[in-house]
Amino acid sequence: MPKIVLVEDELQLAENTKLILEINGFECFVANKGQEGIDLITSINPCLVICDINLDEIDGYEILRQIRLNPQFLNLPFIFLTARADFVDKRKGMNSGADDFLTKPYNARVLVETIRARLELSNQKKESVGIEIKKNAIDVFYHVSNHEYLTPLNGIINLSEIALDMVRNKQTFDIEPLLEGIYTSGNRMLRTTRKLLWYNQLSNAVNPWKNVLGANSQINVIKFLQDIVDSATKSSLKIFDINIKSNVTYLYGYDESLIQIMFMELIQNVVNFADSNRKVYIEARLENDFLVLIIRNHYSENYTLTTEEIKPFYQAHNPKDMNGTGLGLYIVKEWVESINGQFEVKGENQLFDIVIKISINA
Incomplete structure (x- = not known):
């Protein structure tokens, strides 16, 4: 009704x-x-x-x-x-x-007819928009699949084949870089798969993170951020000058693996798109029992981006040159809002800021 x-x-x-x-x-x-x-x-x-x-x-x-x-x-x-x-x-x-x-x-008849006409038009618009969104999502997904699945999968297969030959020939002295490459490619596929699964749940009005808590967990914020930065930049060909500071000591009650995934998406966004010739600033502030995390970097090109534009499969740069799934910031935004936090991005004149605000106690 x-x-x-x-x-x-x-x-x-x-x-x-x-x-x-x-x-x-x-x-x-x-x-x-x-x-x-x-x-x-x-x-x-x-x-x-x-x-x-x-x-x-x-x-x-x-x-x-x-x-x-x-x-x-x-x-x-x-x-x-x-x-x-x-x-x-x-x-x-x-x-x-x-x-x-x-x-x-x-006139009662005119009132009812007007309402029905407007509802019918509204339903037609929703159906039209829904079809277009699905079409675009499928188009992008195929493109993403090519890049985000086949590239790391080929890397895993090729590196594994070389590693197997080395093991068979008992030449394992230089095998570590191959195993690291396999590990990196596997993690890339895992990140892509996880985001797509979460997106599927969100698009069906299901909260993927409902009841995910870390009980009595205590996360050292500065160490946590440094570990994520080290991990994200380890496999990058670019060298970043990243300044991290925090006056927040701990986060309490969060699932550490989940919050690590979310913060990694933010840092990975920097690694993928930031100008490595400019310093990156990461600051965690304590404001009234809330952690305010600010990440500031410079795009390598001039893009404009607002919080309202963060949608599934959207990227600020040319979508024809898709690098990644276009889901990272969207997933983080949905997670932050699911825990009653605040999420904001602003990209203008090459300067790009990400700001999230979450309670220090989950």
């Missing part, structure tokens, strides 16, 4: 409209004040909103403005129900992102 939020301060009109909608197969939730309407929309997550313009304190235009600030409600069908319906009102409403206008007193 489609859910509709009605924001109307005329109590009798609100009750009558609610009754009409319920008779016609809709579930209607009513708010009589502006802020109450915003809260109701946020909590109910309706299929459509009907809102009066003339409300006390917060009018309909402001409700629409605030709702559209939330990416979740960017395409939510929004109908103004108002006694004022001159050209100026309509233009202002449409410029604010309204989908339709109905003038009071309204």
Whole structure:
């Protein structure tokens, strides 16, 4: 049953409209004040909103403005129900992102037909967007598979073959670099597989990290960060000057292997895309029982990137030159938000900042 939020301060009109909608197969939730309407929309997550313009304190235009600030409600069908319906009102409403206008007193049949038409159009848009996203995801996945699976897999097979020949010929004195290469390629495939599995769960509204805790774990932050940097840069052909500082001593209660994976994605992003001729700064600050981790580096080219653009399979550089899955920052962002933390990125004029904020106690 489609859910509709009605924001109307005329109590009798609100009750009558609610009754009409319920008779016609809709579930209607009513708010009589502006802020109450915003809260109701946020909590109910309706299929459509009907809102009066003339409300006390917060009018309909402001409700629409605030709702559209939330990416979740960017395409939510929004109908103004108002006694004022001159050209100026309509233009202002449409410029604010309204989908339709109905003038009071309204005709019940017209109201229902307008709602159904808007819901049908909304469903068509969702289907169209869903198909395009799947198509793009599949296209990118095939490209990623070529690079992120076949390249390290070939490395594992070829290096293993050489190592086996050396063992058979009892020439194992120089075998360590081969084993390191196999280990590095295997880890690369593991990282790719893990991210794709997590992405699959997230796209199906499943939290991959639910109930993942480290019990009484205690993580030494500065040592932890240094170990991750050493590991990430070990196999890189580029040499980085990375400055690490922290006034946070420990993190408590986190699963160390999981948080290591997440922080590694952040550092790996630096290794993959940063200008190695510029210093990289990593700082961990303690702010009111929160760890604020700041990673600042310079891109080797001029890219623009914002937090809102962090989506699956998206990279700031040319996607035709895909290096990696385009899932790393997206996965970290989803994990941070799943533990009620904050995640922010900003890339502009070659300067790239990543900021995450998480509680020091999981």
